[in-house]
Every structure is written in C-alpha cells, then in structure tokens.
Amino acid sequence: MSAALVSFGPNRQRHRRDNTHLGKGTAGTVADSIIRLQDIGLTLTSRAGAVEILRDVSLQITAGQSTAIVGPSGSGKTSLLMVMAGLEKATRGTIEINGHDITGLGEDDLAVLRGRDIGIVFQSFHLVPTMTALENVALPLELAGIEGAFETARQLLNDVGLSSRIDHFPAELSGGEQQRVAIARALSRRPPIILADEPTGNLDGKTGNQIVDILFGLRERINATLILVTHDERLAAMTDRVIRMSDGRVGSDDIKRPTMRAVTP
Numbered sequence: 104m105s106a107a108l109v110s111f112g113p114n115r116q117r118h119r120r121d122n123t124h125l126g127k128g129t130a131g132t133v134a135d136s137i138i139r140l141q142d143i144g145l146t147l148t149s150r151a152g153a154v155e156i157l158r159d160v161s162l163q164i165t166a167g168q169s170t171a172i173v174g175p176s177g178s179g180k181t182s183l184l185m186v187m188a189g190l191e192k193a194t195r196g197t198i199e200i201n202g203h204d205i206t207g208l209g210e211d212d213l214a215v216l217r218g219r220d221i222g223i224v225f226q227s228f229h230l231v232p233t234m235t236a237l238e239n240v241a242l243p244l245e246l247a248g249i250e251g252a253f254e255t256a257r258q259l260l261n262d263v264g265l266s267s268r269i270d271h272f273p274a275e276l277s278g279g280e281q282q283r284v285a286i287a288r289a290l291s292r293r294p295p296i297i298l299a300d301e302p303t304g305n306l307d308g309k310t311g312n313q314i315v316d317i318l319f320g321l322r323e324r325i326n327a328t329l330i331l332v333t334h335d336e337r338l339a340a341m342t343d344r345v346i347r348m349s350d351g352r353v354g355s356d357d358i359k360r361p362t363m364r365a366v367t368p
C-alpha cells in the first residue's frame with residue numbers, strides 16, 4: 104500500500120475525535136465510548152410469528168478499539184451491526200453513536216449521521232454497478248459537497264492498489280478488487296467508526312489476507328474504531344476485543360488490549 108494516503112491530509116481532519124465529555128476514566132486518561140448500546144432488543148415479525156433477534160445487549164465500544172463480533176450463524180451478528188449503523192431500528196433500548204443519542208432519530212437524520220460518522224463495508228460489496236470504481240469512491244464525497252472528490256477518490260484507489268482499475272465498472276473487477284473499492288469508498292470521508300460485515304467472506308484466503316491488511320492499515324492511518332463481523336478466528340485474533348454472540352445475546356466479551364488515550368490538559 105502506498106505510504107502517501109495524501110487524501111487523508113490535514114484539511115480533512117474536521118471530524119471530531121475528542122469525545123472527552125464521554126466516559127472519563129482514571130486521571131489523565133479517558134476510555135472514550137464511541138458506541139454505547141444499552142439493553143438493546145430486536146424483535147422482528149415473520150410469517151411464523153415474532154422472532155427475538157437481539158436480547159438485552161449492552162455494550163460500550165471504546166474509541167480507537169478494534170473489535171471482532173463472532174458466533175454461530177443466526178446468532179445475531181449482522182443484526183447487531185445493522186442496529187449500530189442505524190440501518191435496523193432496535194425494538195428496545197438506547198443507542199449512542201459518537202456522542203449522539205440516535206435511538207429516536209428518523210431516516211434522514213440517520214442517513215446524515217451514517218455519512219459523517221460511519222463507514223460500512225459489506226460482504227457483498229454493494230457497489231453501484233453503473234458507476235466506475237472512481238465514481239463509486241467519489242460518490243460519498245460528492246454527496247457531502249467535499250471539494251476535490253475525484254482527486255481524493257483517485258488517491259484512495261491508489262492507496263488500495265487499484266490505480267490501474269479506476270475506470271472499470273464493478274462487473275469488470277475481481278471480488279478482491281471490488282472489496283478494495285468498497286473499502287476505499289467506506290473510508291473516503293475518514294469516518295471515526297468502520298463497521299465491516301464479513302469483509303473477507305466472499306474471497307479466497309490469499310485475497311482475504313490482502314483485504315485484511317488494507318482494512319487494518321487504513322483504519323490505523325485514520326485512527327478509526329473498527330467493528331467487524333467474522334467467522335475467521337485468525338482475523339478475530341488480530342483485534343483488541345472479541346465479542347461472541349450466542350442466540351441474540353452477548354455470550355462472552357474478551358478485551359485483550361484495553362484502549363486508553365492520554366488526555367491533553
């Protein structure tokens with residue numbers, strides 16, 4: 104990966120990183136909670152009746168932490184991620200994202216919050232098929248009215264090793280290349296939070312490893328909080344924290360490396 108990542112220069116530093124008003128830790132440090140879920144429940148109604156998808160989930164995710172959500176198929180991992188992204192409305196409980204209580208927000212406000220604070224990487228990429236790689240990455244920047252959207256997008260595609268593919272449509276790219284475009288797009292606005300649902304799930308092992316390197320590398324560069332759903336225990340082992348879901352509940356929560364930040368007085 105290019106060391107440049109110049110698109111992430113100082114003029115794009117405007118997103119608030121100091122959540123020091125949240126969760127003071129010991130003197131001189133804070134454990135900033137960038138995501139707080141309190142007593143979250145999600146019940147969906149199918150033809151078979153009501154299904155309890157998430158039950159009593161309470162979590163605080165520290166800013167800068169990398170977290171893996173693991174667990175068996177159907178245990179509620181994707182649902183939990185969708186609730187955090189505001190893409191699925193919780194039936195019960197409260198959600199705070201980056202200092203904002205989003206529990207009662209409508210779709211428009213949620214869309215603004217997502218655009219600003221959250222980058223989402225899906226297993227199946229979700230690229231716009233009628234747009235080139237460059238246009239896909241520039242899209243969120245253009246929508247936000249950010250100047251130099253195409254130049255930034257071009258640099259980002261260079262950073263993920265795709266400078267020779269910028270004019271390709273998604274159908275003209277391999278799975279790994281599409282995922283790299285999707286990562287560049289998700290991170291283009293330097294979101295403080297990255298949510299990734301099985302980002303390597305559709306890729307072969309070698310390509311998956313490249314994607315992991317790119318995702319973790321960019322994430323470190325922009326100092327974002329990363330939450331990823333994965334079935335891959337090796338990938339989970341790379342994160343600071345592993346949350347194991349079981350039947351819609353948090354079965355275990357293993358914080359391997361606490362993330363504490365120094366506070367400048």
Ligand SMILES: Nc1ncnc2c1ncn2[C@@H]1O[C@H](COP(=O)(O)OP(=O)(O)OP(=O)(O)O)[C@@H](O)[C@H]1O
Nearest residue numbers: 147148149154156175176177178179180181182183
């Ligand atoms: N719209 C819906 N209506 C009813 N039940 C649903 C709906 N969507 C998902 N479910 C159920 O919710 C449960 C949790 O689904 P979820 O997609 O969160 O699981 P997951 O842990 O991500 O699984 P996987 O590892 O297979 O992706 C599953 O039992 C699923 O069948």
Ligand SMILES: [Mg+2]
Nearest residue numbers: 180181182332
């Ligand atoms: Mg899932």
